[in-house]
Amino acid sequence: MSARVTHIVGRVAAAAFAAATVLALAVPSSAQEAADPNALRVCTPGDYPPYAIADPDGGYRGVDIDLARGFADVLHRPITFVPVTWAGMKTDFAALDCDLAVGGISDQPTRRAFADFSLTYGTDGKTPIARHSDPTDYSTVEQINRPEVRVIANRGGTNEEFARKNFPNAQLTLWPDNLSIFGEIEQGRADVFVTDSVEGRFRVRQHPDLRVLHPEQPFDSFGKVILIRKDAPVLAAELNTWLATRMATGALDRSLDQWIGPNATEPA
Structure with missing residues (x-):
């Protein structure tokens, strides 16, 4: 100890x-x-x-x-x-x-x-989750905060607050829950979800078509x-x-x- x-x-x-x-x-x-x-x-x-x-x-x-x-x-x-x-x-x-x-x-x-x-x-800290098959780089806030990028966030928590604050130029969709949101990215209806890195590392075990970007170096702490x-x-x-x-x-x-x-x- x-x-x-x-x-x-x-x-x-x-x-x-x-x-x-x-x-x-x-x-x-x-x-x-x-x-x-x-x-x-x-x-x-x-x-x-x-x-x-x-x-x-x-x-x-x-x-x-x-x-x-x-x-x-x-x-x-x-x-x-x-x-x-x-x-x-x-x-x-x-x-x-x-x-x-x-x-x-x-x-x-x-x-x-x-x-x-x-x-x-x-x-913990916020880090992006995107599809493996998507060639676009979403590693930085600047790369996500663009008009053509479809950001998704669950309503009512720190993920929504982070998205509103950091991605004002992106297309933001608010999702009612934190369970089915990953399917929206997987099915190509959204491009990126920024959430806690710990959750991201767990979720990609459930969704092998998704990847969590730089979980050891999140956007914040x-x-x-x-x-x-x-x-x-x-x-x-x-x-x-x-x-x-x-x-x-x-x-x-x-x-x-x-x-x-x-x-x-x-x-x-």
């Missing part, structure tokens, strides 16, 4: 202890004993592998899903996954009584208006976080301790490798 990670673990563990102590002093012991251990409610769009994806049987899987389940186990609480959309998350997160939200969520200032953030547990309901210092401190421990032991890296590593085993 590196000195930096050890320092993080120590800090968040101390914060968790302090927050729990404050809560214990503020709540009468009888109320604590009578408190019902409610299910941990976790919002997720469930359409952003390898972070989170909804299965046909109604279940969920992914790196973030495993984190959420592991955290619930540590708390000795059952878990309930609550479906939301990227566009509706800012209104639905509190309205649906969610404790957390997961699924490849980027550290975005506008999200701090309705939720608190965990510590950053990973980094941002942190991945878990959203936490507002004014929940104990929950936040406990979650950060859990995340720091998973990072320190390498468990997070191993989980991600199962999805996008050279010997990935998770089904696409």
